[in-house]
Amino acid sequence: MSLPDRIPILGWVWEDLLFLTFAGVMLGAALLVVIGRNIIRSGLWMILSFGALAGLYVLLGTPLVAAAQVLVYIGAISVLILFAIMLTQSKEGPSRLVFHHQAWAGALAAVALALLLALTVLGTEWPQADGQLRPSPSADIARLLFGEYLLAFEVVSVLLLAAVIGGVFLAKREDLPDPGEAAIEQVRLGSSPGGPTGYTSGGIGPSEADAARPSGGIGSTGAATTPGALGPSVGMSGRGDAP
Amino acid sequence: MTSPAELLALAPLALVAGLAMLVIVVDMIRPGRDSLVTAVAVIGLVAAIVVTALVWTTGTRELFDGAYVRDDLTNFLDLLFLSIALLTILFSPDYLRPRALPMAEFASTLLFAISGAMLLGASRDLLVLFLGLELLVLPGYMLAGFAKRDGFSTEGAIKYFLLGSFSSAILLFGLALTWGYTGSTRVTDVASYLEGVVAGNQALSPALVMGLALLTTGAAFKIAAVPFHYWTPDAYQGSPTPVTGYLSVGPKVAAFALILRLFVEALSPLKGDWVAIVVVLAALTMTLGNLVALTQDNIKRMLAYSSIAHTGYILVGLAAFAASPRGSEAERAGLFGLLFYSLAYAFMNLGAFGVVAALQRRPGVTSQISSFSGLGRRALGPALLMTLFLLSLTGIPPLAGFFAKAYVILPALQAGGVWLPLLAVIAVLNAAAAAFYYLRVIIVMFVQDPPENAAGVSTGRAMGVGLAATAILTIVIGVVPTFVDITQRAANALLAPL
Numbered sequence: 001m002s003l004p005d006r007i008p009i010l011g012w013v014w015e016d017l018l019f020l021t022f023a024g025v026m027l028g029a030a031l032l033v034v035i036g037r038n039i040i041r042s043g044l045w046m047i048l049s050f051g052a053l054a055g056l057y058v059l060l061g062t063p064l065v066a067a068a069q070v071l072v073y074i075g076a077i078s079v080l081i082l083f084a085i086m087l088t089q090s091k092e093g094p095s096r097l098v099f100h101h102q103a104w105a106g107a108l109a110a111v112a113l114a115l116l117l118a119l120t121v122l123g124t125e126w127p128q129a130d131g132q133l134r135p136s137p138s139a140d141i142a143r144l145l146f147g148e149y150l151l152a153f154e155v156v157s158v159l160l161l162a163a164v165i166g167g168v169f170l171a172k173r174e175d176l177p178d179p180g181e182a183a184i185e186q187v188r189l190g191s192s193p194g195g196p197t198g199y200t201s202g203g204i205g206p207s208e209a210d211a212a213r214p215s216g217g218i219g220s221t222g223a224a225t226t227p228g229a230l231g232p233s234v235g236m237s238g239r240g241d242a243p
Numbered sequence: 244m245t246s247p248a249e250l251l252a253l254a255p256l257a258l259v260a261g262l263a264m265l266v267i268v269v270d271m272i273r274p275g276r277d278s279l280v281t282a283v284a285v286i287g288l289v290a291a292i293v294v295t296a297l298v299w300t301t302g303t304r305e306l307f308d309g310a311y312v313r314d315d316l317t318n319f320l321d322l323l324f325l326s327i328a329l330l331t332i333l334f335s336p337d338y339l340r341p342r343a344l345p346m347a348e349f350a351s352t353l354l355f356a357i358s359g360a361m362l363l364g365a366s367r368d369l370l371v372l373f374l375g376l377e378l379l380v381l382p383g384y385m386l387a388g389f390a391k392r393d394g395f396s397t398e399g400a401i402k403y404f405l406l407g408s409f410s411s412a413i414l415l416f417g418l419a420l421t422w423g424y425t426g427s428t429r430v431t432d433v434a435s436y437l438e439g440v441v442a443g444n445q446a447l448s449p450a451l452v453m454g455l456a457l458l459t460t461g462a463a464f465k466i467a468a469v470p471f472h473y474w475t476p477d478a479y480q481g482s483p484t485p486v487t488g489y490l491s492v493g494p495k496v497a498a499f500a501l502i503l504r505l506f507v508e509a510l511s512p513l514k515g516d517w518v519a520i521v522v523v524l525a526a527l528t529m530t531l532g533n534l535v536a537l538t539q540d541n542i543k544r545m546l547a548y549s550s551i552a553h554t555g556y557i558l559v560g561l562a563a564f565a566a567s568p569r570g571s572e573a574e575r576a577g578l579f580g581l582l583f584y585s586l587a588y589a590f591m592n593l594g595a596f597g598v599v600a601a602l603q604r605r606p607g608v609t610s611q612i613s614s615f616s617g618l619g620r621r622a623l624g625p626a627l628l629m630t631l632f633l634l635s636l637t638g639i640p641p642l643a644g645f646f647a648k649a650y651v652i653l654p655a656l657q658a659g660g661v662w663l664p665l666l667a668v669i670a671v672l673n674a675a676a677a678a679f680y681y682l683r684v685i686i687v688m689f690v691q692d693p694p695e696n697a698a699g700v701s702t703g704r705a706m707g708v709g710l711a712a713t714a715i716l717t718i719v720i721g722v723v724p725t726f727v728d729i730t731q732r733a734a735n736a737l738l739a740p741l
Contacts, residue, residue: 117453120420124450127426151307155362155374158260162355162378165267166385169348 019059026052039085047078064138252304252313255295255321256361259328262287263354270347277346281336281705284350288329295321303736309429310368319582319733320364320500327493327589328357333709334597335485337604337702344389344483352389353489356382360497363504367430367741369418372504376414376465379497380407383490387482399481406464406474414461420454421509430509431741437512447516455513458505459520465498466554469527479547480610484603487543488596491550492589499557499585507564507578507737518565522662525562529555529673537680542599543610545680549636550592552677556651557584559670563654566663573657579734580651586730587635587643587720594713595632598625601702601710612684617693622700626688628714633681635717638674646721648674 006013029049036042050073057066145153262284269283270276299318305311332350339346359378366372384407388400422428425436440451447455463471479487506517532552539545563577602608602615602625618626635642648670655667702710720726 120449120453124424124448126423126450148308148310149370151310151366152368152370152374155371155378158355158358159374159378159381161264162352162359162382165348165355166352166382169345169352170385170388170391 015059019056022052022055022059025049026056039089040082043078043082043085046081047074050074050078062136064136064141248301249304249306251298251301252306253311254298255291255325256358256365258287258291258294259325259354259361260358262291263351263358266347266351266354270345270351275345277336277340280347280350281332284332284354285329285705288325288332292322292325292329295325305367307368309431310371311365312367313365314739315729315732315736316503316582316734317365319729320496321361322729323496323586323589324357324360324364324493327489327496327593328353330590330593330597330709330713331485331489331493333705333712334488334593334600337706338483338485338600341604341606342390342483349386349389352382352385356380356386356493360493360500363497364500366504367508369422369428369430369433369505369509372430372501373411373415373418376498376501377411379494380411380465383407383494386486387478387490389486390483393481395481396483397481399478403474403478410461410464410471413457413464417454417457417459417461420450420457424448424450424454430504433509434512434741437510441512447513451513455510455517458510459517462498462502462505463524465501466495466557467551468524468554468558469531469551472528472532472551475551476544476547479550480541480544484543484596484600484610487547488593488600491546491596492592495550495554496585496589499581502561503578503581503737506561508741514565518562519662521558521562521565522666525555525558526666526669527555528552528558529670533673533677533680536677539680540612541610542612542615542684543596545612545684546592546595546599549677549680552673553584553588553592553636555673556648556670557581557588559655559666560584560651562666563651563658563663566658566660567654573654573659575734575738576650576654576657578737579730580647580654582733583650583727583730584647586726587647587717590713590716590720591632591635591642591644594710594717595629595636597706597710597713598629598632601625601706602700604701604703604706605698612687613694615684615688616691617688618700619689621693621698625700625702625710628710629688630685631714631717633684637678637681641718641722643717643720 003014007017010017026049029045029052032045033042033049036045050069054066054069054074057063057069265287266280266284270280273279295318298313299315303312303314306313331353335349336346339349356379359375359380359382362375363372363379366375384400384404387403388397390396421433425433427433427436437451440447460471464474467475479490482490506514510517529552532548532550532555536545536548536552539548560577560579560581563580564574565577567573567577599610602618603610608614615626615629618629631642635644638644638648640646652667652670655663655670658664
């Protein structure tokens with residue numbers, strides 16, 4: 001048996017139904033990523049969202065991009081993120097997300113921006129829109145990648161190398177400096193032991209950093225977890241630094 | 244496509260990216276030899292500067308189908324970025340060594356960031372511009388958090404990273420809309436397409452308006468213009484001092500390079516539409532930066548707000564360009580002012596942070612302004628250097644800062660209309676207000692008594708060379724005509740037909 005050309009009651013072509021399904025799944029899953037309380041579940045919902053996006057790419061006639069989406073985003077990035085969560089999550093940390101204090105403001109801003117972008121896309125006469133979808137063979141993509149966009153392609157590899165080196169440095173567990181060495185260093189630099197030095201055998205503690213930082217500024221590291229720490233209050237708080 | 248001459252045009256960029264990898268390899272073979280790493284980085288950067296100067300004599304050249312251009316602007320910016328990297332490397336051993344922070348990772352990350360900056364200055368493709376920007380800022384986040392065991396450094400780095408990532412995404416969205424509407428990622432094609440839109444005298448389509456808004460927001464974040472500056476004070480205060488010096492000049496000048504390639508080259512047909520927002524941003528940025536800097540007790544935080552104010556002055560040059568009729572002398576003068584200000588600002592600001600880093604060679608010296616008290620009696624050399632840099636930042640003739648301010652304010656007066664002269668007046672008033680907080684530090688250094696247990700300041704050889712170089716440049720940039728000449732050539736390259 002064969003399907004009718006259009007969906008019986010609604011009168012849509014089948015592609016429309018597929019598009020709505022994929023788009024609905026993608027947006028719903030993305031919303032669950034953001035509002036979920038459990039970060040592992042958020043990661044799993046993200047995989048579903050990525051999968052629905054791959055479906056949209058197929059509908060647009062770009063199977064190669066869809067395959068890359070499945071391989072790279074679902075296969076590699078999602079797994080990497082899940083591993084990162086599992087390896088770094090500690091029991092001492094707050095179980096509730098610390099940035100949820102401005103959730104309503106964030107939601108309003110997101111909806112406003114989405115409406116604005118939707119109006120923008122609908123209200124523009126896009127020059128290239130001729131209503132025809134042409135499937136793009138992988139040979140064409142390869143030609144673009146190694147022709148017109150060769151420089152971008154090469155720069156990406158340098159960017160990744162820089163990111164890897166930086167990431168390894170930040171993640172590397174460092175042994176604290178040997179107390180003996182620290183003492184020698186101190187003598188070599190000629191600073192008196194009783195002087196205002198924070199360089200003790202414990203390495204560089206918070207005392208070394210600007211110890212007298214006024215509380216009106218960004219204050220302690222704990223400020224990062226207080227409500228609005230990333231909001232305007234951070235920058236403006238500098239005004240409170242006056243003696 | 245790769246003839247030897249074309250490879251030569253790429254040489255400065257390739258040298259720096261290669262040097263970044265070489266530094267890591269050297270550290271792998273001889274671990275922990277910080278002085279060796281410093282020597283390799285310094286020799287490599289000096290070689291890159293020489294190569295860039297040689298390549299400059301070969302003229303303008305386009306590579307990769309027009310995605311990469313080596314013109315007078317590229318060469319000017321490359322020399323500036325290479326000097327910033329060289330000075331930062333000279334300033335860093337004195338600070339990093341006593342704190343047991345590794346030099347190799349620092350130098351390599353810095354060099355990767357500088358290769359991103361050089362790419363930004365040379366790129367005429369929206370995609371490559373974005374990648375260059377990421378190559379610039381990603382290592383920057385890492386440098387901000389370089390003192391891993393210092394909570395403030397990590398806090399500043401996280402704030403810088405989060406807000407920086409958001410602003411990159413916003414900019415990318417703007418680039419996507421611009422590409423979608425004009426149908427090309429090449430700056431030249433975008434400019435000629437927009438030329439047609441403007442000639443057709445139609446109202447701007449919603450996609451262009453939205454794209455312009457997103458691009459402006461993203462770029463304003465990167466240069467730390469008010470009200471997109473929230474990340475700046477925390478990131479600057481928390482970072483290790485040599486990194487703060489780099490962050491206050493490298494990414495800022497590079498973000499202006501992005502603005503030059505994106506707004507001045509690609510979007511200049513629409514400049515009547517974006518000039519108003521630049522005027523507002525410039526006025527807000529100067530005023531708020533200076534007002535908040537007045538109340539700071541921490542020298543790094545004070546210089547952070549002062550760097551925000553200087554962003555405002557540089558924006559005055561951009562506003563003068565955008566407000567002037569096409570082909571006019573004021574248009575050229577505005578761009579020249581922008582570039583000259585960036586040049587002068589880079590050296591005087593790096594120098595000021597260099598002195599702060601020299602003081603902090605002795606661990607335990609905080610960034611409080613009070614740590615400068617009586618410095619004139621304890622260590623006359625660093626105190627005099629700091630005075631020189633602060634006077635230049637204030638804009639006292641005949642130092643570089645004075646000429647820089649003059650070159651951005653005069654075109655704003657020439658540009659005509661009501662708003663640009665008003666902006667020039669605001670800039671002058673701001674410069675006067677800024678004198679208060681710069682001079683306060685000088686008074687603390689020379690009038691206040693040193694604290695009882697205060698020690699002198701000892702500097703390493705690299706630090707001494709770096710400080711001497713910045714001091715000489717701060718004095719000569721304004722008065723030796725060579726610097727004006729090369730800046731003029733760079734500004735002319737921007738206005739040459741694409």
